[in-house]
Amino acid sequence: MGGWVTVMEPDEYGKWLSGTAASGDPLAVGEKLYSELACNTCHLPDGKGRGPSYYGLYGSKVKLADGSTVLADDNYIRESILQPNAKIVAGFQPVMPSFQGLVTEDQILALTAYIKSMKDQPPPGKSAAEPATGKK
Numbered sequence: 001m002g003g004w005v006t007v008m009e010p011d012e013y014g015k016w017l018s019g020t021a022a023s024g025d026p027l028a029v030g031e032k033l034y035s036e037l038a039c040n041t042c043h044l045p046d047g048k049g050r051g052p053s054y055y056g057l058y059g060s061k062v063k064l065a066d067g068s069t070v071l072a073d074d075n076y077i078r079e080s081i082l083q084p085n086a087k088i089v090a091g092f093q094p095v096m097p098s099f100q101g102l103v104t105e106d107q108i109l110a111l112t113a114y115i116k117s118m119k120d121q122p123p124p125g126k127s128a129a130e131p132a133t134g135k136k
């Protein structure tokens, strides 16, 4: 059994209807979910959190702990959210909780859109001479 009921205040519902709550835009929804579901506590842009940065992730080849590589496409991101331990990124611990049953398909798509939007950002650590400290 699975279900998802969103309860909204009339005021919120009005905003939702008129689109000001950004519900129509997967990218904005994804960004919101990213902090609501606390993905941002582990996935820091600079890669210094407990999880990898999303910068430059989408479309890249991810090196896994078992030595293989995988293309970071929609399927991989979906699987990473639902079954984080199916593929462990090299250099990281399998500490990510599964979001199976906690996110809807639409929310997975929104999160994917958000991750995709960062594909052209420079991945941390790969931009050569960046000093690890001193910069905020």
Ligand code: HEC
Residues within 6 Å of the ligand: 034, 037, 038, 039, 040, 041, 042, 043, 050, 051, 052, 053, 057, 062, 072, 076, 077, 080, 081, 084, 085, 087, 088, 089, 092, 093, 094, 095, 096, 097, 099, 111, 115
């Ligand atoms: C407790 C910390 C933690 C939280 C919270 C967390 N993650 Fe992760 N995540 C990780 C770690 C650590 C890895 C790398 C190890 C692995 O592959 O499981 C990872 C891997 C991933 C990957 C694969 C990244 C790559 O570079 O290949 C994606 C995509 C991802 N997480 C998405 C999410 C999303 C979306 C959320 C929120 C819904 C989330 N994570 C919440 C820790 C976390």
